[in-house]
Amino acid sequence: MIPTIFLKKNEIIESELQNDVLYERLKDVNIDKYTSFAWDRGDRTALRIKEINPDINYHITKNNLSVIIDDTIFNNEYLIFSEYAAVKNTIYIYRRCINEEFIPAIPEKYKEWRDFEKLRNVFICHEYYHHLEINDIGLTAELKKIEVAFGLFKVKRKIKALNEIAAHAFTKRFLDIN
Protein backbone atom coordinates (compact mmCIF):
# COMPACT_ATOMS: atom_id res chain seq x y z
CA MET A 1 0.00 0.00 0.00
CA ILE A 2 1.36 3.40 -1.02
CA PRO A 3 -0.54 6.23 0.67
CA THR A 4 -2.93 7.71 -1.90
CA ILE A 5 -1.57 11.24 -1.64
CA PHE A 6 1.89 10.08 -2.79
CA LEU A 7 0.55 8.37 -5.90
CA LYS A 8 0.52 10.01 -9.32
CA LYS A 9 -2.62 11.91 -10.38
CA ASN A 10 -4.04 9.09 -12.53
CA GLU A 11 -3.25 6.51 -9.81
CA ILE A 12 -5.01 8.60 -7.17
CA ILE A 13 -8.04 8.89 -9.42
CA GLU A 14 -8.16 5.14 -10.11
CA SER A 15 -7.63 4.31 -6.44
CA GLU A 16 -10.50 6.56 -5.32
CA LEU A 17 -12.83 5.40 -8.10
CA GLN A 18 -12.28 1.81 -6.99
CA ASN A 19 -13.80 2.73 -3.62
CA ASP A 20 -16.90 4.18 -5.23
CA VAL A 21 -20.20 2.31 -4.99
CA LEU A 22 -20.71 2.80 -8.73
CA TYR A 23 -17.19 1.69 -9.75
CA GLU A 24 -18.30 -1.31 -11.78
CA ARG A 25 -20.80 0.81 -13.73
CA LEU A 26 -18.21 3.48 -14.54
CA LYS A 27 -16.48 1.26 -17.10
CA ASP A 28 -19.14 2.21 -19.65
CA VAL A 29 -18.86 5.95 -18.96
CA ASN A 30 -16.31 8.47 -20.23
CA ILE A 31 -15.12 9.14 -16.73
CA ASP A 32 -12.12 11.32 -17.59
CA LYS A 33 -14.10 14.52 -17.98
CA TYR A 34 -15.62 14.04 -14.53
CA THR A 35 -12.36 13.24 -12.78
CA SER A 36 -10.54 16.08 -14.56
CA PHE A 37 -13.26 18.46 -13.44
CA ALA A 38 -12.87 17.27 -9.83
CA TRP A 39 -9.07 17.47 -9.95
CA ASP A 40 -9.09 20.97 -11.41
CA ARG A 41 -11.65 22.12 -8.89
CA GLY A 42 -9.52 20.93 -5.97
CA ASP A 43 -6.43 22.43 -7.56
CA ARG A 44 -8.03 25.84 -8.22
CA THR A 45 -9.54 26.00 -4.76
CA ALA A 46 -6.11 25.36 -3.25
CA LEU A 47 -4.60 28.26 -5.21
CA ARG A 48 -7.39 30.56 -4.07
CA ILE A 49 -7.13 29.59 -0.41
CA LYS A 50 -3.35 29.64 -0.48
CA GLU A 51 -3.43 33.17 -1.80
CA ILE A 52 -5.41 34.24 1.25
CA ASN A 53 -2.90 32.60 3.57
CA PRO A 54 -0.47 29.76 2.80
CA ASP A 55 -0.67 28.37 6.36
CA ILE A 56 -3.49 25.81 6.59
CA ASN A 57 -3.68 26.28 10.36
CA TYR A 58 -4.67 29.92 9.81
CA HIS A 59 -7.78 28.71 7.95
CA ILE A 60 -8.53 26.10 10.59
CA THR A 61 -8.47 28.70 13.35
CA LYS A 62 -10.42 31.22 11.28
CA ASN A 63 -13.19 28.69 10.68
CA ASN A 64 -13.33 27.52 14.31
CA LEU A 65 -12.50 23.98 13.25
CA SER A 66 -11.43 21.62 16.03
CA VAL A 67 -8.63 19.18 15.32
CA ILE A 68 -8.56 16.08 17.49
CA ILE A 69 -5.58 13.74 17.43
CA ASP A 70 -6.80 10.27 18.39
CA ASP A 71 -4.29 7.74 19.71
CA THR A 72 -6.67 4.87 20.36
CA ILE A 73 -8.22 3.86 17.05
CA PHE A 74 -6.26 1.44 14.95
CA ASN A 75 -7.03 -1.42 12.66
CA ASN A 76 -4.63 -2.74 10.11
CA GLU A 77 -7.15 -3.92 7.51
CA TYR A 78 -9.30 -0.91 6.75
CA LEU A 79 -7.12 2.02 7.68
CA ILE A 80 -8.84 5.26 8.61
CA PHE A 81 -6.30 8.10 8.74
CA SER A 82 -8.53 11.11 9.19
CA GLU A 83 -12.15 12.21 9.16
CA TYR A 84 -14.16 15.39 8.92
CA ALA A 85 -17.38 15.38 10.94
CA ALA A 86 -19.56 18.10 9.46
CA VAL A 87 -22.06 18.39 12.33
CA LYS A 88 -19.28 18.70 14.92
CA ASN A 89 -17.09 20.91 12.68
CA THR A 90 -14.22 18.70 13.74
CA ILE A 91 -11.29 17.01 12.05
CA TYR A 92 -10.12 13.74 13.56
CA ILE A 93 -6.60 12.50 12.89
CA TYR A 94 -5.79 8.93 13.80
CA ARG A 95 -2.16 8.97 14.88
CA ARG A 96 -1.65 5.22 15.38
CA CYS A 97 -2.81 4.40 11.84
CA ILE A 98 -0.56 7.12 10.48
CA ASN A 99 2.51 6.16 12.50
CA GLU A 100 2.18 2.42 12.06
CA GLU A 101 0.91 2.12 8.49
CA PHE A 102 0.99 5.42 6.61
CA ILE A 103 4.49 6.65 7.44
CA PRO A 104 6.33 3.35 6.80
CA ALA A 105 4.61 3.13 3.40
CA ILE A 106 5.70 6.57 2.17
CA PRO A 107 7.97 6.10 -0.87
CA GLU A 108 11.61 7.09 -0.68
CA LYS A 109 11.00 10.03 -3.02
CA TYR A 110 8.80 11.65 -0.37
CA LYS A 111 10.88 10.72 2.67
CA GLU A 112 10.79 14.27 4.03
CA TRP A 113 7.13 13.57 4.85
CA ARG A 114 7.96 10.66 7.18
CA ASP A 115 7.23 12.73 10.23
CA PHE A 116 3.87 12.91 11.98
CA GLU A 117 4.08 16.61 12.79
CA LYS A 118 4.67 17.44 9.14
CA LEU A 119 2.07 14.98 7.89
CA ARG A 120 -0.54 16.40 10.24
CA ASN A 121 -1.04 19.26 7.80
CA VAL A 122 -1.62 16.84 4.93
CA PHE A 123 -4.65 15.40 6.70
CA ILE A 124 -5.82 18.81 7.89
CA CYS A 125 -5.64 20.10 4.32
CA HIS A 126 -7.57 17.15 2.94
CA GLU A 127 -10.32 17.43 5.54
CA TYR A 128 -10.39 21.23 5.29
CA TYR A 129 -11.33 20.83 1.64
CA HIS A 130 -14.38 18.80 2.72
CA HIS A 131 -15.19 21.57 5.20
CA LEU A 132 -15.12 24.02 2.30
CA GLU A 133 -17.35 21.74 0.26
CA ILE A 134 -19.95 21.60 3.01
CA ASN A 135 -19.83 25.25 4.04
CA ASP A 136 -18.70 27.22 1.02
CA ILE A 137 -18.26 25.75 -2.45
CA GLY A 138 -20.65 22.78 -2.43
CA LEU A 139 -19.88 19.10 -2.83
CA THR A 140 -17.84 18.34 -5.93
CA ALA A 141 -19.87 15.19 -6.59
CA GLU A 142 -23.11 17.23 -6.61
CA LEU A 143 -21.95 19.26 -9.60
CA LYS A 144 -21.37 16.46 -12.09
CA LYS A 145 -23.69 13.50 -12.10
CA ILE A 146 -23.57 10.49 -14.39
CA GLU A 147 -26.42 8.56 -15.93
CA VAL A 148 -26.55 4.90 -14.95
CA ALA A 149 -28.95 2.22 -16.10
CA PHE A 150 -30.77 -0.14 -13.74
CA GLY A 151 -32.45 -2.53 -16.10
CA LEU A 152 -34.86 -0.40 -18.13
CA PHE A 153 -34.47 2.64 -15.91
CA LYS A 154 -31.85 5.35 -16.30
CA VAL A 155 -31.06 7.53 -13.32
CA LYS A 156 -28.59 10.33 -12.55
CA ARG A 157 -26.16 9.49 -9.80
CA LYS A 158 -23.34 11.24 -7.96
CA ILE A 159 -19.83 9.80 -8.05
CA LYS A 160 -18.83 10.22 -4.44
CA ALA A 161 -15.19 9.54 -5.28
CA LEU A 162 -15.04 12.97 -6.95
CA ASN A 163 -15.10 14.60 -3.49
CA GLU A 164 -12.02 12.61 -2.49
CA ILE A 165 -10.23 13.18 -5.79
CA ALA A 166 -10.74 16.93 -5.42
CA ALA A 167 -9.58 16.84 -1.80
CA HIS A 168 -6.36 15.07 -2.82
CA ALA A 169 -5.77 17.60 -5.61
CA PHE A 170 -6.36 20.42 -3.10
CA THR A 171 -3.85 18.91 -0.67
CA LYS A 172 -1.20 18.25 -3.30
CA ARG A 173 -1.41 21.83 -4.58
CA PHE A 174 -1.67 23.49 -1.18
CA LEU A 175 1.34 21.68 0.24
CA ASP A 176 3.25 21.35 -3.03
CA ILE A 177 3.45 17.58 -2.94
CA ASN A 178 4.67 16.84 -6.42
Add this chain to the structure above:
Amino acid sequence: MQAILILILFLIIAALMVTRKIPTLIALPALAIGIAIIAGIPLKLVNPETKADTGLLAGIIEGGSLRLASAYVAVMFGAWLGQIMNQTGISKSIVKTAAELGGDRPFFITICITAAIAILFTTISGLGAVIMIGSIAVPILLSVGVPPIVAVSMFLFGMGIGLEINMSNWSFYITATGVSLDQVRNFALILMALTAIDALLFAIIEFRKEGIRFTWAQNNLKQSQKVNESQKVNVFSLLTPIVPILFVLILKWPIIPSFMIGIVYSLITTQKSIKNAISTLTKTAYDGIADAAPAVLLMIGIGMLLNAVMHPMVSKSLEPVLKSIIPTTPVAYVLFFGILAPLALYRGPLNLWGLGSGIAGLLISLNILPPTAVMGALLSTERVQAIGDPTNTHNVWLANYAGIDVNKLLMKLLPYIWALAFAGIITASILFF
Protein backbone atom coordinates in the same frame (compact mmCIF):
# COMPACT_ATOMS: atom_id res chain seq x y z
CA MET B 1 -29.35 -27.60 50.26
CA GLN B 2 -28.98 -29.12 46.77
CA ALA B 3 -30.79 -26.14 45.26
CA ILE B 4 -28.43 -23.70 46.98
CA LEU B 5 -25.36 -25.64 45.82
CA ILE B 6 -26.69 -25.73 42.23
CA LEU B 7 -27.37 -21.99 42.29
CA ILE B 8 -23.88 -21.31 43.70
CA LEU B 9 -22.35 -23.44 40.93
CA PHE B 10 -24.51 -21.60 38.37
CA LEU B 11 -23.31 -18.23 39.68
CA ILE B 12 -19.66 -19.34 39.73
CA ILE B 13 -19.83 -20.60 36.14
CA ALA B 14 -21.71 -17.45 35.06
CA ALA B 15 -19.04 -15.28 36.71
CA LEU B 16 -16.25 -17.26 35.04
CA MET B 17 -17.97 -16.81 31.67
CA VAL B 18 -18.67 -13.11 32.17
CA THR B 19 -15.07 -12.46 33.21
CA ARG B 20 -13.98 -14.58 30.23
CA LYS B 21 -12.00 -16.96 32.40
CA ILE B 22 -13.56 -19.96 30.67
CA PRO B 23 -15.23 -20.17 27.26
CA THR B 24 -18.91 -21.07 26.90
CA LEU B 25 -17.83 -24.19 25.07
CA ILE B 26 -16.33 -25.59 28.27
CA ALA B 27 -18.59 -23.85 30.77
CA LEU B 28 -21.85 -25.43 29.62
CA PRO B 29 -20.81 -29.11 29.77
CA ALA B 30 -19.01 -28.41 33.06
CA LEU B 31 -22.16 -26.85 34.50
CA ALA B 32 -24.28 -29.75 33.23
CA ILE B 33 -22.02 -32.36 34.83
CA GLY B 34 -21.67 -30.30 38.02
CA ILE B 35 -25.44 -29.95 38.40
CA ALA B 36 -25.91 -33.68 37.83
CA ILE B 37 -23.29 -34.54 40.48
CA ILE B 38 -24.79 -32.13 43.04
CA ALA B 39 -28.28 -33.55 42.39
CA GLY B 40 -26.89 -37.04 42.97
CA ILE B 41 -27.64 -38.41 39.52
CA PRO B 42 -25.73 -41.71 39.29
CA LEU B 43 -23.60 -42.73 36.30
CA LYS B 44 -26.33 -45.19 35.28
CA LEU B 45 -30.01 -44.76 36.12
CA VAL B 46 -32.23 -47.15 34.20
CA ASN B 47 -35.97 -46.59 34.44
CA PRO B 48 -37.46 -50.07 35.02
CA GLU B 49 -40.58 -49.27 33.01
CA THR B 50 -39.21 -47.47 29.97
CA LYS B 51 -35.72 -49.06 30.13
CA ALA B 52 -34.35 -45.60 29.33
CA ASP B 53 -31.02 -44.73 30.96
CA THR B 54 -31.23 -41.21 32.39
CA GLY B 55 -27.93 -41.43 34.27
CA LEU B 56 -25.00 -39.05 33.96
CA LEU B 57 -23.25 -40.97 31.18
CA ALA B 58 -26.09 -41.93 28.85
CA GLY B 59 -28.75 -39.43 29.86
CA ILE B 60 -26.86 -36.17 30.47
CA ILE B 61 -23.66 -36.48 28.43
CA GLU B 62 -24.60 -38.70 25.50
CA GLY B 63 -28.31 -37.86 25.36
CA GLY B 64 -27.52 -34.17 25.85
CA SER B 65 -25.00 -34.17 23.02
CA LEU B 66 -27.67 -35.45 20.67
CA ARG B 67 -30.59 -33.48 22.08
CA LEU B 68 -30.17 -30.59 19.64
CA ALA B 69 -29.00 -32.78 16.74
CA SER B 70 -31.73 -31.65 14.38
CA ALA B 71 -30.90 -28.03 15.18
CA TYR B 72 -27.20 -28.35 14.55
CA VAL B 73 -27.68 -30.32 11.37
CA ALA B 74 -29.86 -27.44 10.17
CA VAL B 75 -27.04 -25.07 11.09
CA MET B 76 -24.66 -27.16 8.97
CA PHE B 77 -26.96 -27.01 5.96
CA GLY B 78 -27.43 -23.26 6.44
CA ALA B 79 -23.67 -22.77 6.64
CA TRP B 80 -23.23 -24.86 3.50
CA LEU B 81 -25.66 -22.67 1.59
CA GLY B 82 -23.95 -19.62 3.08
CA GLN B 83 -20.59 -20.78 1.73
CA ILE B 84 -22.07 -21.26 -1.75
CA MET B 85 -23.46 -17.72 -1.59
CA ASN B 86 -20.11 -16.33 -0.51
CA GLN B 87 -17.89 -18.31 -2.87
CA THR B 88 -20.03 -17.76 -5.96
CA GLY B 89 -20.33 -14.00 -5.39
CA ILE B 90 -24.06 -13.96 -4.57
CA SER B 91 -23.54 -12.25 -1.19
CA LYS B 92 -21.28 -9.58 -2.64
CA SER B 93 -23.67 -8.89 -5.51
CA ILE B 94 -26.62 -8.50 -3.17
CA VAL B 95 -24.76 -5.91 -1.05
CA LYS B 96 -23.41 -4.03 -4.07
CA THR B 97 -26.77 -3.98 -5.83
CA ALA B 98 -28.41 -2.66 -2.67
CA ALA B 99 -25.78 0.09 -2.42
CA GLU B 100 -26.32 1.07 -6.06
CA LEU B 101 -30.08 1.10 -5.63
CA GLY B 102 -29.72 3.26 -2.53
CA GLY B 103 -29.15 6.33 -4.66
CA ASP B 104 -27.22 9.40 -3.61
CA ARG B 105 -28.29 9.87 -0.05
CA PRO B 106 -26.20 8.16 2.67
CA PHE B 107 -29.35 7.50 4.70
CA PHE B 108 -31.06 5.55 1.91
CA ILE B 109 -27.87 3.70 0.97
CA THR B 110 -27.58 2.69 4.63
CA ILE B 111 -31.17 1.46 4.75
CA CYS B 112 -30.75 -0.49 1.49
CA ILE B 113 -27.50 -2.11 2.65
CA THR B 114 -29.05 -2.96 6.02
CA ALA B 115 -31.94 -4.61 4.18
CA ALA B 116 -29.48 -6.56 2.02
CA ILE B 117 -27.57 -7.71 5.11
CA ALA B 118 -30.86 -8.76 6.69
CA ILE B 119 -31.76 -10.81 3.61
CA LEU B 120 -28.34 -12.48 3.59
CA PHE B 121 -28.43 -13.40 7.27
CA THR B 122 -31.80 -15.09 6.92
CA THR B 123 -29.72 -17.89 5.43
CA ILE B 124 -26.10 -17.50 6.38
CA SER B 125 -24.39 -17.08 9.74
CA GLY B 126 -20.99 -17.35 11.38
CA LEU B 127 -17.92 -15.16 11.65
CA GLY B 128 -16.65 -16.13 8.20
CA ALA B 129 -19.81 -14.73 6.62
CA VAL B 130 -19.60 -11.56 8.72
CA ILE B 131 -16.01 -10.97 7.58
CA MET B 132 -16.95 -11.65 3.98
CA ILE B 133 -19.96 -9.32 3.96
CA GLY B 134 -18.59 -6.80 6.45
CA SER B 135 -15.47 -6.14 4.39
CA ILE B 136 -17.74 -5.21 1.48
CA ALA B 137 -20.55 -3.38 3.26
CA VAL B 138 -18.66 -1.37 5.90
CA PRO B 139 -16.27 0.38 3.46
CA ILE B 140 -19.23 1.26 1.22
CA LEU B 141 -21.04 2.83 4.15
CA LEU B 142 -17.94 4.72 5.29
CA SER B 143 -17.23 5.89 1.75
CA VAL B 144 -20.65 7.55 1.50
CA GLY B 145 -20.12 9.42 4.77
CA VAL B 146 -21.76 7.20 7.37
CA PRO B 147 -19.91 7.53 10.71
CA PRO B 148 -18.10 4.27 11.61
CA ILE B 149 -20.13 3.61 14.77
CA VAL B 150 -23.41 4.08 12.88
CA ALA B 151 -22.19 1.90 9.98
CA VAL B 152 -21.27 -0.96 12.30
CA SER B 153 -24.45 -0.58 14.34
CA MET B 154 -26.59 -0.74 11.21
CA PHE B 155 -24.67 -3.84 10.08
CA LEU B 156 -25.46 -5.45 13.43
CA PHE B 157 -29.11 -4.44 13.19
CA GLY B 158 -29.25 -5.92 9.68
CA MET B 159 -27.77 -9.14 11.01
CA GLY B 160 -30.22 -9.11 13.90
CA ILE B 161 -33.18 -8.71 11.56
CA GLY B 162 -32.02 -11.54 9.31
CA LEU B 163 -30.97 -13.93 12.06
CA GLU B 164 -34.42 -13.64 13.63
CA ILE B 165 -35.84 -15.54 10.69
CA ASN B 166 -32.77 -17.67 10.01
CA MET B 167 -34.24 -21.13 10.04
CA SER B 168 -31.14 -22.75 11.52
CA ASN B 169 -31.95 -20.66 14.58
CA TRP B 170 -35.63 -21.60 14.50
CA SER B 171 -34.62 -25.22 14.63
CA PHE B 172 -32.61 -24.45 17.78
CA TYR B 173 -35.44 -22.50 19.42
CA ILE B 174 -37.90 -25.32 18.71
CA THR B 175 -35.66 -28.01 20.15
CA ALA B 176 -34.51 -25.94 23.12
CA THR B 177 -37.96 -24.76 24.22
CA GLY B 178 -40.18 -27.53 22.89
CA VAL B 179 -42.61 -25.17 21.15
CA SER B 180 -43.90 -25.77 17.63
CA LEU B 181 -42.47 -24.41 14.39
CA ASP B 182 -45.64 -22.34 13.87
CA GLN B 183 -45.33 -20.71 17.28
CA VAL B 184 -41.66 -19.89 16.80
CA ARG B 185 -42.28 -18.66 13.26
CA ASN B 186 -45.13 -16.31 14.26
CA PHE B 187 -43.24 -14.78 17.15
CA ALA B 188 -39.97 -14.57 15.22
CA LEU B 189 -41.69 -12.67 12.41
CA ILE B 190 -43.05 -10.16 14.94
CA LEU B 191 -39.63 -9.77 16.55
CA MET B 192 -38.06 -9.34 13.13
CA ALA B 193 -40.50 -6.51 12.36
CA LEU B 194 -39.83 -4.90 15.75
CA THR B 195 -36.07 -5.12 15.12
CA ALA B 196 -36.51 -3.51 11.71
CA ILE B 197 -38.51 -0.63 13.24
CA ASP B 198 -35.88 -0.24 15.95
CA ALA B 199 -33.11 -0.16 13.32
CA LEU B 200 -34.97 2.51 11.36
CA LEU B 201 -35.41 4.63 14.49
CA PHE B 202 -31.72 4.20 15.28
CA ALA B 203 -30.77 5.34 11.78
CA ILE B 204 -33.07 8.38 11.86
CA ILE B 205 -31.88 9.53 15.30
CA GLU B 206 -28.18 8.83 14.78
CA PHE B 207 -28.02 10.36 11.31
CA ARG B 208 -29.55 13.51 12.72
CA LYS B 209 -27.13 13.51 15.66
CA GLU B 210 -23.90 12.47 13.92
CA GLY B 211 -24.44 13.93 10.45
CA ILE B 212 -22.26 12.74 7.63
CA ARG B 213 -18.52 12.28 7.72
CA PHE B 214 -15.77 12.34 5.15
CA THR B 215 -13.25 9.62 5.72
CA TRP B 216 -9.74 9.34 4.34
CA ALA B 217 -9.33 5.60 4.41
CA GLN B 218 -7.43 2.96 2.55
CA ASN B 219 -7.91 -0.79 2.34
CA ASN B 220 -4.86 -2.60 3.58
CA LEU B 221 -5.95 -6.15 2.77
CA LYS B 222 -3.43 -8.36 1.05
CA GLN B 223 -4.41 -9.38 -2.48
CA SER B 224 -5.19 -12.91 -1.26
CA GLN B 225 -7.65 -11.55 1.30
CA LYS B 226 -9.54 -9.38 -1.16
CA VAL B 227 -12.91 -10.51 -2.37
CA ASN B 228 -12.80 -11.71 -5.96
CA GLU B 229 -13.77 -8.61 -7.94
CA SER B 230 -14.54 -10.34 -11.20
CA GLN B 231 -17.38 -12.58 -9.99
CA LYS B 232 -20.59 -11.73 -11.82
CA VAL B 233 -23.75 -13.58 -11.01
CA ASN B 234 -27.07 -14.16 -12.70
CA VAL B 235 -29.84 -11.90 -11.38
CA PHE B 236 -31.95 -14.97 -10.46
CA SER B 237 -29.21 -16.17 -8.13
CA LEU B 238 -29.82 -13.07 -5.98
CA LEU B 239 -33.06 -14.72 -4.84
CA THR B 240 -31.13 -17.61 -3.24
CA PRO B 241 -31.40 -16.50 0.42
CA ILE B 242 -35.18 -16.27 0.28
CA VAL B 243 -35.72 -19.63 -1.45
CA PRO B 244 -35.51 -21.76 1.73
CA ILE B 245 -37.69 -19.28 3.64
CA LEU B 246 -40.39 -19.43 0.98
CA PHE B 247 -40.40 -23.21 1.12
CA VAL B 248 -40.85 -23.18 4.90
CA LEU B 249 -43.33 -20.30 5.12
CA ILE B 250 -45.47 -20.96 2.06
CA LEU B 251 -45.10 -24.64 1.21
CA LYS B 252 -44.71 -25.64 4.88
CA TRP B 253 -41.67 -27.79 4.15
CA PRO B 254 -39.39 -28.80 7.02
CA ILE B 255 -36.20 -26.76 7.46
CA ILE B 256 -33.46 -29.10 6.20
CA PRO B 257 -35.12 -30.03 2.87
CA SER B 258 -35.80 -26.30 2.32
CA PHE B 259 -32.10 -25.57 2.74
CA MET B 260 -31.33 -28.38 0.27
CA ILE B 261 -33.64 -26.76 -2.28
CA GLY B 262 -31.78 -23.49 -1.68
CA ILE B 263 -28.46 -25.24 -2.31
CA VAL B 264 -29.71 -26.79 -5.57
CA TYR B 265 -31.22 -23.45 -6.68
CA SER B 266 -27.97 -21.56 -5.98
CA LEU B 267 -25.98 -24.07 -8.02
CA ILE B 268 -28.40 -24.02 -10.96
CA THR B 269 -28.28 -20.22 -11.10
CA THR B 270 -24.52 -19.84 -10.68
CA GLN B 271 -22.77 -22.86 -12.21
CA LYS B 272 -22.16 -23.32 -15.89
CA SER B 273 -21.45 -27.06 -15.90
CA ILE B 274 -22.26 -30.12 -13.83
CA LYS B 275 -18.56 -30.62 -13.17
CA ASN B 276 -18.26 -27.10 -11.73
CA ALA B 277 -21.44 -27.56 -9.73
CA ILE B 278 -20.18 -30.77 -8.14
CA SER B 279 -16.81 -29.22 -7.38
CA THR B 280 -18.47 -26.16 -5.78
CA LEU B 281 -20.90 -28.37 -3.89
CA THR B 282 -18.09 -30.44 -2.38
CA LYS B 283 -15.79 -27.59 -1.49
CA THR B 284 -18.54 -25.49 0.07
CA ALA B 285 -19.80 -28.47 2.06
CA TYR B 286 -16.47 -28.82 3.87
CA ASP B 287 -16.06 -25.06 4.31
CA GLY B 288 -19.65 -24.71 5.51
CA ILE B 289 -19.31 -27.41 8.12
CA ALA B 290 -16.09 -25.81 9.35
CA ASP B 291 -18.02 -22.53 9.63
CA ALA B 292 -20.78 -24.24 11.58
CA ALA B 293 -18.41 -26.01 14.00
CA PRO B 294 -18.48 -23.39 16.80
CA ALA B 295 -22.30 -23.32 16.79
CA VAL B 296 -22.48 -27.13 16.72
CA LEU B 297 -20.12 -27.47 19.69
CA LEU B 298 -22.07 -24.81 21.57
CA MET B 299 -25.31 -26.67 20.92
CA ILE B 300 -23.80 -29.93 22.18
CA GLY B 301 -23.03 -28.17 25.48
CA ILE B 302 -26.48 -26.57 25.59
CA GLY B 303 -28.07 -29.98 25.02
CA MET B 304 -26.18 -31.43 28.00
CA LEU B 305 -27.24 -28.50 30.18
CA LEU B 306 -30.86 -28.91 29.10
CA ASN B 307 -30.83 -32.62 29.94
CA ALA B 308 -29.22 -31.88 33.29
CA VAL B 309 -31.63 -29.14 34.43
CA MET B 310 -34.68 -30.97 33.08
CA HIS B 311 -33.75 -34.19 34.89
CA PRO B 312 -36.46 -34.97 37.47
CA MET B 313 -33.88 -35.18 40.28
CA VAL B 314 -32.65 -31.65 39.50
CA SER B 315 -35.94 -29.97 38.75
CA LYS B 316 -37.43 -31.38 41.96
CA SER B 317 -34.79 -29.68 44.06
CA LEU B 318 -34.92 -26.37 42.16
CA GLU B 319 -38.71 -26.09 41.93
CA PRO B 320 -39.38 -24.27 45.25
CA VAL B 321 -36.63 -21.71 44.64
CA LEU B 322 -37.65 -20.90 41.10
CA LYS B 323 -41.36 -20.77 41.93
CA SER B 324 -40.61 -18.05 44.49
CA ILE B 325 -38.54 -15.98 42.02
CA ILE B 326 -40.15 -16.26 38.61
CA PRO B 327 -43.18 -14.02 38.06
CA THR B 328 -46.35 -15.56 36.77
CA THR B 329 -48.55 -12.51 36.07
CA PRO B 330 -48.21 -10.64 32.75
CA VAL B 331 -47.10 -7.31 34.28
CA ALA B 332 -44.53 -8.91 36.58
CA TYR B 333 -43.35 -11.05 33.65
CA VAL B 334 -42.76 -7.93 31.51
CA LEU B 335 -40.97 -6.08 34.31
CA PHE B 336 -38.86 -9.07 35.36
CA PHE B 337 -37.56 -10.09 31.94
CA GLY B 338 -37.55 -6.52 30.58
CA ILE B 339 -35.47 -5.04 33.37
CA LEU B 340 -33.12 -8.02 33.44
CA ALA B 341 -32.75 -8.21 29.63
CA PRO B 342 -29.12 -6.93 29.70
CA LEU B 343 -28.28 -10.14 31.63
CA ALA B 344 -28.18 -11.72 28.18
CA LEU B 345 -24.94 -9.80 27.61
CA TYR B 346 -21.46 -11.09 28.38
CA ARG B 347 -22.72 -14.71 28.17
CA GLY B 348 -25.03 -13.96 31.12
CA PRO B 349 -27.91 -16.04 32.47
CA LEU B 350 -30.57 -14.75 30.06
CA ASN B 351 -28.56 -15.63 26.97
CA LEU B 352 -30.48 -18.35 25.14
CA TRP B 353 -27.23 -19.46 23.49
CA GLY B 354 -25.76 -20.36 26.88
CA LEU B 355 -26.98 -20.41 30.46
CA GLY B 356 -30.38 -19.05 29.37
CA SER B 357 -31.19 -22.39 27.77
CA GLY B 358 -30.82 -24.05 31.15
CA ILE B 359 -33.16 -21.51 32.73
CA ALA B 360 -35.64 -21.92 29.87
CA GLY B 361 -35.49 -25.70 30.27
CA LEU B 362 -36.17 -25.46 34.00
CA LEU B 363 -39.06 -23.00 33.66
CA ILE B 364 -40.68 -25.24 31.09
CA SER B 365 -40.10 -28.55 32.87
CA LEU B 366 -41.46 -27.14 36.15
CA ASN B 367 -44.51 -25.64 34.41
CA ILE B 368 -43.81 -22.28 36.03
CA LEU B 369 -44.54 -20.44 32.78
CA PRO B 370 -46.10 -21.65 29.51
CA PRO B 371 -43.37 -22.82 27.08
CA THR B 372 -44.44 -20.13 24.60
CA ALA B 373 -44.02 -17.40 27.25
CA VAL B 374 -40.53 -18.73 28.06
CA MET B 375 -39.68 -18.80 24.36
CA GLY B 376 -41.04 -15.25 23.95
CA ALA B 377 -39.04 -13.87 26.88
CA LEU B 378 -35.77 -15.55 25.93
CA LEU B 379 -36.08 -14.69 22.23
CA SER B 380 -36.67 -11.07 23.23
CA THR B 381 -33.67 -10.90 25.56
CA GLU B 382 -31.68 -12.66 22.84
CA ARG B 383 -32.06 -9.46 20.78
CA VAL B 384 -29.83 -7.65 23.29
CA GLN B 385 -27.21 -10.39 23.01
CA ALA B 386 -27.35 -10.95 19.26
CA ILE B 387 -26.95 -7.27 18.37
CA GLY B 388 -24.95 -5.74 21.20
CA ASP B 389 -22.91 -8.33 23.06
CA PRO B 390 -19.22 -7.32 23.05
CA THR B 391 -18.28 -10.98 23.52
CA ASN B 392 -19.74 -11.89 20.11
CA THR B 393 -16.81 -12.52 17.79
CA HIS B 394 -18.66 -10.68 15.02
CA ASN B 395 -19.09 -7.56 17.19
CA VAL B 396 -15.37 -7.64 17.98
CA TRP B 397 -14.41 -8.09 14.33
CA LEU B 398 -16.73 -5.35 13.05
CA ALA B 399 -15.65 -2.88 15.76
CA ASN B 400 -11.98 -3.53 15.03
CA TYR B 401 -12.55 -3.29 11.31
CA ALA B 402 -14.13 0.15 11.60
CA GLY B 403 -11.69 1.25 14.30
CA ILE B 404 -14.14 1.68 17.16
CA ASP B 405 -14.24 0.34 20.70
CA VAL B 406 -16.53 -2.65 21.09
CA ASN B 407 -17.79 -1.45 24.49
CA LYS B 408 -18.56 2.03 23.13
CA LEU B 409 -20.50 0.24 20.41
CA LEU B 410 -22.55 -1.52 23.09
CA MET B 411 -23.20 1.78 24.87
CA LYS B 412 -24.45 3.30 21.61
CA LEU B 413 -26.74 0.33 20.92
CA LEU B 414 -27.95 -0.48 24.43
CA PRO B 415 -30.84 2.02 24.73
CA TYR B 416 -32.23 0.79 21.41
CA ILE B 417 -31.81 -2.94 21.97
CA TRP B 418 -33.04 -2.79 25.55
CA ALA B 419 -36.18 -1.03 24.34
CA LEU B 420 -36.47 -3.68 21.63
CA ALA B 421 -36.30 -6.46 24.23
CA PHE B 422 -39.02 -4.72 26.25
CA ALA B 423 -41.20 -4.44 23.14
CA GLY B 424 -40.72 -8.16 22.44
CA ILE B 425 -41.54 -9.14 26.01
CA ILE B 426 -44.66 -6.97 26.06
CA THR B 427 -45.76 -8.65 22.82
CA ALA B 428 -45.08 -12.08 24.33
CA SER B 429 -47.10 -11.20 27.43
CA ILE B 430 -50.06 -10.24 25.24
CA LEU B 431 -49.80 -13.33 23.04
CA PHE B 432 -48.90 -16.05 25.52
CA PHE B 433 -50.68 -15.28 28.81
